Amino acid sequence: MSSWIITSKPSFQTEWLLIPKQENSQIVLSKIAILAQDPRPDNVFKKPLPDPYSMLYCIRAGTYRLFYTFELPYIRLLALRLREQENIDNATLDDLSLDESTDVDGELAPGQEINWHTILTKQGQLSLPLPKTISVATLDSLHVPPQYHSHLLSAHTQKELLNCHVPQNIIQRIKDALWMKPITEILDEPNYVVKDGNLAEFLLCLDTQQEQAARRALDGHGPTQVKGQPGTGKSIVALYRIRYLLERLPISKQPEPRILFTTYTNPLVNASRSLLKQLLGVNIKDVKICTADSIILDLFRLFSKEYPRIAKDGTLSKFTKNAVECILPSESIRQEFLSKLSYDYLLEEVLQVIQARKVTNLEEYLKLKRSGRGRRVRLSSQDRATIWHIYEQLQSQLQANHQETWQQVRLRAEALLTAHPDFSRFDAVVIDEAQDLDPSVLRILFKVCRTPNGFYITADANQTIYGRGFSWQNVDTSLNFQGGRTTTLTTNYRSTREIAEAAHSYLIMGAAAIDAEETLAHVRHGPQPAIRMMLHNEEEYQSLATFLFNAMETLHFGLSMCAVLCPTSKSGKAIAAALRTHGIPARFFPSQELNLDSPEVKVLTLHSSKGLEFPIVALAGFRGSRYAQAYDNLSEDEQAETITKHRRLLFVGMTRAMRMLLVLIPAEATSPVLTGFDAAYWNSDIR
Amino acid sequence: MKALESFFDGYRFRSRLEARWAVFFHTLQIPYSYESEGYDLDGTWYLPDFWLPEQNCYIEIKPPRQPTKEECAKASKLALQSGRDVYILAGDAWQQPPDYQIWRWAPLKIRSFPQAKSLEQNASTFITPHPKVAVVLQQLLDNDIILSIKYGHVSLQMLHSCPIPAFGTPSDIGSLEQRASTLSKLAPLLKQYREDLLLALTPEAGWRREVYGQTVSSGFAWAECSACGKIVLSVNRDEVDGDEAYLHQECQHPQAGKCNTASPRLLKAYETARQARYSPN
Numbered sequence: 001m002s003s004w005i006i007t008s009k010p011s012f013q014t015e016w017l018l019i020p021k022q023e024n025s026q027i028v029l030s031k032i033a034i035l036a037q038d039p040r041p042d043n044v045f046k047k048p049l050p051d052p053y054s055m056l057y058c059i060r061a062g063t064y065r066l067f068y069t070f071e072l073p074y075i076r077l078l079a080l081r082l083r084e085q086e087n088i089d090n091a092t093l094d095d096l097s098l099d100e101s102t103d104v105d106g107e108l109a110p111g112q113e114i115n116w117h118t119i120l121t122k123q124g125q126l127s128l129p130l131p132k133t134i135s136v137a138t139l140d141s142l143h144v145p146p147q148y149h150s151h152l153l154s155a156h157t158q159k160e161l162l163n164c165h166v167p168q169n170i171i172q173r174i175k176d177a178l179w180m181k182p183i184t185e186i187l188d189e190p191n192y193v194v195k196d197g198n199l200a201e202f203l204l205c206l207d208t209q210q211e212q213a214a215r216r217a218l219d220g221h222g223p224t225q226v227k228g229q230p231g232t233g234k235s236i237v238a239l240y241r242i243r244y245l246l247e248r249l250p251i252s253k254q255p256e257p258r259i260l261f262t263t264y265t266n267p268l269v270n271a272s273r274s275l276l277k278q279l280l281g282v283n284i285k286d287v288k289i290c291t292a293d294s295i296i297l298d299l300f301r302l303f304s305k306e307y308p309r310i311a312k313d314g315t316l317s318k319f320t321k322n323a324v325e326c327i328l329p330s331e332s333i334r335q336e337f338l339s340k341l342s343y344d345y346l347l348e349e350v351l352q353v354i355q356a357r358k359v360t361n362l363e364e365y366l367k368l369k370r371s372g373r374g375r376r377v378r379l380s381s382q383d384r385a386t387i388w389h390i391y392e393q394l395q396s397q398l399q400a401n402h403q404e405t406w407q408q409v410r411l412r413a414e415a416l417l418t419a420h421p422d423f424s425r426f427d428a429v430v431i432d433e434a435q436d437l438d439p440s441v442l443r444i445l446f447k448v449c450r451t452p453n454g455f456y457i458t459a460d461a462n463q464t465i466y467g468r469g470f471s472w473q474n475v476d477t478s479l480n481f482q483g484g485r486t487t488t489l490t491t492n493y494r495s496t497r498e499i500a501e502a503a504h505s506y507l508i509m510g511a512a513a514i515d516a517e518e519t520l521a522h523v524r525h526g527p528q529p530a531i532r533m534m535l536h537n538e539e540e541y542q543s544l545a546t547f548l549f550n551a552m553e554t555l556h557f558g559l560s561m562c563a564v565l566c567p568t569s570k571s572g573k574a575i576a577a578a579l580r581t582h583g584i585p586a587r588f589f590p591s592q593e594l595n596l597d598s599p600e601v602k603v604l605t606l607h608s609s610k611g612l613e614f615p616i617v618a619l620a621g622f623r624g625s626r627y628a629q630a631y632d633n634l635s636e637d638e639q640a641e642t643i644t645k646h647r648r649l650l651f652v653g654m655t656r657a658m659r660m661l662l663v664l665i666p667a668e669a670t671s672p673v674l675t676g677f678d679a680a681y682w683n684s685d686i687r
Numbered sequence: 688m689k690a691l692e693s694f695f696d697g698y699r700f701r702s703r704l705e706a707r708w709a710v711f712f713h714t715l716q717i718p719y720s721y722e723s724e725g726y727d728l729d730g731t732w733y734l735p736d737f738w739l740p741e742q743n744c745y746i747e748i749k750p751p752r753q754p755t756k757e758e759c760a761k762a763s764k765l766a767l768q769s770g771r772d773v774y775i776l777a778g779d780a781w782q783q784p785p786d787y788q789i790w791r792w793a794p795l796k797i798r799s800f801p802q803a804k805s806l807e808q809n810a811s812t813f814i815t816p817h818p819k820v821a822v823v824l825q826q827l828l829d830n831d832i833i834l835s836i837k838y839g840h841v842s843l844q845m846l847h848s849c850p851i852p853a854f855g856t857p858s859d860i861g862s863l864e865q866r867a868s869t870l871s872k873l874a875p876l877l878k879q880y881r882e883d884l885l886l887a888l889t890p891e892a893g894w895r896r897e898v899y900g901q902t903v904s905s906g907f908a909w910a911e912c913s914a915c916g917k918i919v920l921s922v923n924r925d926e927v928d929g930d931e932a933y934l935h936q937e938c939q940h941p942q943a944g945k946c947n948t949a950s951p952r953l954l955k956a957y958e959t960a961r962q963a964r965y966s967p968n
Contacts, residue, residue: 030788033753034905037763042793042902044922060906060928072831072865083928 004070006036007205008077009189014176015080017142019064027062028080035059035077039070056183067183074205078186114527116683119550120543120662127159127553132178134161142173162558163585165599171558179556188523190493206233206240213487214240218248223446223455225481229520230655231494234458235611238432239272241456243279245428246286257288260426262445264436266291267594268611272432288426292441293406295448296413302423303416311403320347323393327386337386340635345642350391355407356440362388378637410440417447428454433611435459446479455479494613496526499661502681503529503654507647509676529654529661530683537578537623540664544575544620545582548601551616551660559585563602563614564621565653571621576603606653617657619650622674623666630670646673693965703965705736705748707780710963714956715918717741728764735765735773742920744772751778754790759903766792767825767901770815774907774920780960789907789920795821795828796899797887814896816887823876823884828900830869835898836888841881843870910935911952914944918953921946 008016019025034045041048041057048054058065060083067079133156139149148166152174155161161178164171191205206214213226214237228234242259249258261276263269273289280287300307311319320343328334341349359365365388366381379387398404404412417423429449434442434457449455492500500522534540548562564579564586566572572588579586579601586601591608602614622628627646631639650673654661663682665674677684690702696713698721700706705721712719718740725734737746745765749758754775766773771794778787800811816824827834831846845866877884890896906926911918912935922933933946947953 030753030905034790034903037759038901038903040900040902042904045904045906045927047928060926062925065928 003073004036004039004075005073005193006032006075006077007191007193009079009186009191010172011176011181011186011189012077012079013192014142014173017173018138018177019080024062024064028064028066031059031061031066032077035066035068035070035075039068039075053184069187074191076187076191079181079183081180114554116527116530119554120530120532120547122546122550127157129157130155130161130178134174134178138174138177142170142177144170144173158553158556162552162556163560163599164558167597168558168561175556204236206237207491209487209489209491210237210240213237213489215244216487217453217485218244220453220485222452222485223457223479223481224485224487225456226458226487226489228458228460228489229492229500230460230652231492231500231613231658232489232520233491233493234460234489235268235272235432236275237489238430238456238458239275239279242276242287242428242430245430245454245456246280246283249286249427256424257286258427259287260295260429260445260448261287261289261432262292262295262429263432263611264292265433265608265610266592267596267608268432270594271596271612292431292437292445296410296441296444299413299416299423299444300409303420304412308409308412309403310409311398311401311405315401315403316347316405317343319394319397320350320390322397323390326393327389337383339633340383340638341387342634342638345634345638346387346390349387350394351405351407352438354388354391355405355411356438358411407438407440410438410444414440414444414447417444423448425450426454427451428456431455431457433458433460436610442479452479491521491523493523494658495522495655496524496659497522498526498528498681499657499659500655502661502678503651505678505681506654506676507651509678524659526659528681528683529657529663531663531665531677532685533667534623534664535667537574540620540623540666541575541578541582543664544618545579545584547618547662548579548584548616551662555615555659557615557659558599559601560597560599561614562616562618563604563609563612563656564618565604565606565609565656566619566621567606567625567627568621569605571623571625572603572605575621576601579603606649609656610652613656613658615657615659617653617660618662618664619653620664622664622669622671627673628666628669628671631672643672647676695963695965702748704750704779706965707960707963708737708746708748708776711780711956711960712737712739714959715952717918719746726765726768728761728768731761731764733761733765741917742772744774744920745769747773747775749775749777751787753777753788759790759792762790762792763901763903766794767821768818770794770818770821772920780957788905790903790905791907791920793902793904795825795901798897798899799890799894800897801894803893813899814887817880817883819876819880820883820887823873823880824898825901826869826873828898830866832866832869833898834884834888836885836896839885839889841877841884908948909953910946910948911950912938912944913947913950914938914940914942919946921948923948 016028019028039046039057046057046059049056049058056067056069056078058067060066061080063083064080065083066077067081069076069078134152136149136153139152144152144166148164148170151164151166152161152170155164161174162171191207193205210233216226217224226234226237238261242261245259261272263272269289269291276287276289277284297308324334324338324343324346328337353359353368354365357368359368362385366384425448427450429445431437431442431445437445446452446455495503500520532543534543544564548559548564551557552559552562564572564575566575569588569590576586576588584601585599586603587598588603589595589598589608591605594602594604594608596602596612604612606619627650631642634642654663663677677686679686690704693700693703693706695706695709698709700709700721709719709721720738720740722734722736723738725732727733735745736748738744739746747758747762754762754777758775762773762775765771773792775790776787777790780787794815797814797816798811799814815821824834827843833844833846835842835844888896888898906923907920908923909918910921910933914935915938917935917938919935919937921935924933927933935944935946938944
């Protein structure tokens, strides 16, 4: 006999909660029990639906029909419908809600085009009423906590429901209860597996490839890596890895956490913590969850009296300018030097090459291969000598002010770690989005892991901030992922095919250096993303407000599920304020403060959006920013490198979108970063 | 709690529950034997409760609950190796459906039918293969592999070669490893029983043969045929959609009778079982 695993879709869980318990739940459970034995059709009780839906099956459960599908070893419970609702005796499939044009949850049929003109211009219509009134009984059946009842009971229109100040998972459950979803749409929902045999608790279920990636080389002899494009589920795989690692660790009486989970941004750390809590239950106590830099600060707290004072970005820029002026006092020589290398590039060279690679003198720097730095900008010996002197000048300014750079702090932390071999290391270190971490940080994280086998990272080639020359071996010689310890994920679960392809076409148009990649499979389809030119800020704000309102109405998502991503905090704050004056609740969130549960539209910088996802996304606020200007002030080499880097960041922003994406650019922009939107993939007004 | 042993009809039953079902069979004049023959199912010893020769099936009596994994596994093995239907009756004989649940494990069968579609309806027959052949074929099916005979050669075909979106593309590739390991495990058996497999699956000229894997279903009830009066285990009409399922398929009458789950004879048998009293020794 095969061994079957029961999994279910969120829609099924909602419909299961809604059926009257006494009469039906036993019958349904007994049917699930028979499916768990064998879901294959007997053509009497368990029957396939008529073509073309013969991969779907149904079994009668009292007054209900249970719809399901299966493929070894998984059974997917899809829906639980009243028999009179779903008439299959007459094969009237229209009644079966299998018709894909029924738009319930932002799912548009493949190739179905939305009218972008309407989305961007239709002015505030009255929101549609709810198909059914929400009752206390419904809320109770759906296990909605009483504190949310008053909010939900007062919602009478779609807009009111979608923007109720209650957690999104509850709104989603009520949406599933009010609008019965077509079964073909339910197929695209994520799968949940029953937790510990309890039908009330479900865990997200990995697909086979993700499952293999999470279990890959648990007994290997070195570190393991998972690669994949945005939306392929790398982060969730990393979380499951922790679960599998914990299952294998021998029981210990030590109270300290034994596994470290770390990533680059605070929002991603917070999102991961809540998921891990669900996945691990009480065992979460064995996992330390924090950003990589906070691990470094921990080392200082433990072993050093000198707590670091880290120079802020603004201070560093100021000191760099001072240092350049000091070393190159002649205006003309300075300008000539700066025409080749900008201040930003200089500072990066100091931080990411000289400091991060522990270069101690000029001779060493002259001989250094700058492979991690992108290879376009070539530096002569004369240039290098000048940079070295500027670096020394910058150093002395920092010392005089008792400040340090993050790179210096990391190097000191590394030294602390070497000096204290007694530091209680972690049995395993799991790093999400490793491509965003500085090599020096990765080195420290590698060292706080007891054995190389416990080191597990997820990384994305396209999102990388490093050039192609980056190599894991530069981080540590024993950090290699060869010998079957790398998995590449190839199914995109986040974005629609249309959004993923448009973003990818934008990335390759810029001839950005991208790794050879596998063909991606896509689960979702939707409208093409749009690109629009804006004549002035007011037009941009107006368009954004109209877009957010109409997209929300079209796709049935609340405003809290929308994000506007901007290049800078300044433009972000301006957009949030402008949206509020247009009647759209919006808030700018600095990276540290992001609260995904807040009811407003999230306005974020492109940088802090890494690792997150939103159903509706707009990229805006480029006017006046670095991204909108020509890059003429840079040398040709540095131009190419900077453009590549900026295009990658925009690509990151675009791939945050799950269902709908709009990019607004200033009409007057001359920047090469804001070009290359292929009309084959983008709904465009650019002539 | 120890079950009360009960005597009835010359048998010593291990529990009252089993004895009440014996009364039910006796009242309906259904021939039965109790714990008559045990089976060694690949190392597991199994002694089914009842054998009903007229219904050609084994019956296992269980309390009113879902059968456990182990009970299901035993029933499944017995059906596969004996080539007969195995039923688990979970509940008491004096209750009427749906208060008792009847699960059925139907064995793997090979259907033989004429290639001409016009003849197909009436002429198809089912062949019960050698138990070892059934085990090999079922294990292949459990891994989504179908074995058939093409031009005198064994051909293996993989099911689900076109995965559906809910599972993502990779699952199909992912299961290849599992299928490969199943095949390598079964290879010696395939070799050993090659001739039996060929014999079982090679059709006569103008005919085709198709393997129907083991099935497990629940939702049966005792019923009386309205035409021939035979007592059978039939589909309970409250458990299915459509009318065709509760015609008495094996009815000898020119016009097949309907299966009645609440005929006067059946109701009387339930009542007799409920009121039965047993001597303690």
